[in-house]
Amino acid sequence: MSASAPARGQHETIFALATAPGRAGVAVIRVSGPRADDALQALTRQKLPAERNAALRTVFDLSNDTAIDVALVLRFVSPRSYTGENVVEVQSHGGPAVVASLLGALGALPGLRLAEPGEFTRRAVENGRLDLTQAEAIADLVAAETESQRRQALRQFEGRLGQVYEDWRGRLIRAAAWVEAAIDFPDEEIPTDAVQRSRQAISDLAAEIRVHLNDGRRGEILRDGLQVAVIGAPNAGKSSLVNALARRDVAIVSPLPGTTRDVIEVRLDLKGYPVVLADTAGLRAPEGSIEEEGIRRARARAEAADLRLIVRDGSEWGGDEAVLEGSPSDLVVWNKADLAPTRSMPGLWISAKTGEGLPELIEQLAARAEVGMDQGEAPVLTRARHRQALELAVESLDKAKVAKAPELTAEYLRQALREIARTTGRVDLDELLDVVFRDFCLGK
Numbered sequence: 001m002s003a004s005a006p007a008r009g010q011h012e013t014i015f016a017l018a019t020a021p022g023r024a025g026v027a028v029i030r031v032s033g034p035r036a037d038d039a040l041q042a043l044t045r046q047k048l049p050a051e052r053n054a055a056l057r058t059v060f061d062l063s064n065d066t067a068i069d070v071a072l073v074l075r076f077v078s079p080r081s082y083t084g085e086n087v088v089e090v091q092s093h094g095g096p097a098v099v100a101s102l103l104g105a106l107g108a109l110p111g112l113r114l115a116e117p118g119e120f121t122r123r124a125v126e127n128g129r130l131d132l133t134q135a136e137a138i139a140d141l142v143a144a145e146t147e148s149q150r151r152q153a154l155r156q157f158e159g160r161l162g163q164v165y166e167d168w169r170g171r172l173i174r175a176a177a178w179v180e181a182a183i184d185f186p187d188e189e190i191p192t193d194a195v196q197r198s199r200q201a202i203s204d205l206a207a208e209i210r211v212h213l214n215d216g217r218r219g220e221i222l223r224d225g226l227q228v229a230v231i232g233a234p235n236a237g238k239s240s241l242v243n244a245l246a247r248r249d250v251a252i253v254s255p256l257p258g259t260t261r262d263v264i265e266v267r268l269d270l271k272g273y274p275v276v277l278a279d280t281a282g283l284r285a286p287e288g289s290i291e292e293e294g295i296r297r298a299r300a301r302a303e304a305a306d307l308r309l310i311v312r313d314g315s316e317w318g319g320d321e322a323v324l325e326g327s328p329s330d331l332v333v334w335n336k337a338d339l340a341p342t343r344s345m346p347g348l349w350i351s352a353k354t355g356e357g358l359p360e361l362i363e364q365l366a367a368r369a370e371v372g373m374d375q376g377e378a379p380v381l382t383r384a385r386h387r388q389a390l391e392l393a394v395e396s397l398d399k400a401k402v403a404k405a406p407e408l409t410a411e412y413l414r415q416a417l418r419e420i421a422r423t424t425g426r427v428d429l430d431e432l433l434d435v436v437f438r439d440f441c442l443g444k
Contacts, residue, residue: 014115015106024094031088035111040088051077061105068101084127132425133162147272161379165423175201176413183406206397219380222373225274229305236313237335240352242279273369315339386423393419
């Protein structure tokens, strides 16, 4: 491949708009790679400012020798930067024309290209500035819609979850090293109980991981939102209730049964907790294939939801029991309280039309969300990727505990180590050899 068309990799210099597109007071354009300083010097025609010192510079379009803007520029020298490479930031005015001209000028420089999505953070991981859990936390911080989501993402970005996984990885490396030493160096002075001590360490580690996994999916629910399926018979007022809680018209309201055919979602922030309400088709004996499919989807959504909000018609209660079976964990509300001849049935009585009972319903939903997402101080799982890797690790650890041959024990430990290391993106089986020589002084 010619020098003018290098393969994409860390030797290339990349650039991108780091702030949101559109009109703004300030736009930040980031450049990372070996030619970052050269790019800044070419665009400003002045000597480089000192590292981490902001400087005001005129930025030029080299194609027509005209000034683009007066911007604040900063330099971060490898490895003390976000990506671990030389990084330059240009903080210009945020007009679309200014941003487009700056990006065009950078793209015209030799050796620079527009970054791919997530490439800056990927380089940070590859250069050891972040682990994978921290990289995922950055995405969660950007996407956070509620205060509780922000707090969880920040804890993970600070490295608390990664520290837990790295501690497990280090302990497993040590346990595996004892087993590997007993296999590879049988003539050395290795404690006779080395393998047994490893098995105890393995058992303790498996127990800790199981406790971590048995968290009720709190971190994942907080990240994605508490899934609440709003279900009930036709004309119970499900869509009206969803609109009232959302404070906007997100669902079509009609007195005709079967109006809602598909699942309609709306995201809410209830006292800092994310909740996803799903308005579903009315449950009844279907009339036609389209309504039948809508009811099938409603039941499937109700089955998968974290919480079911059952809406019943308080003006003429009864009649939906044949198609709707509740459970003690469901939250039951009687809508149309303003039209109810009596309120003798247990449950929360509300009126989506007048707003009666809605504050109490919001309090109950928020309380359910808090219980489902309460985390305490211990870091929690936030992604299915973590859960899958740790479940496979525990499976391998269980096999290692009962394996008869040390060789099988060692292989299962390697598998567990790889899975745990997948959570942070850091795995190096050569570390086993380092531990062996440090602990046993082999070769004396």
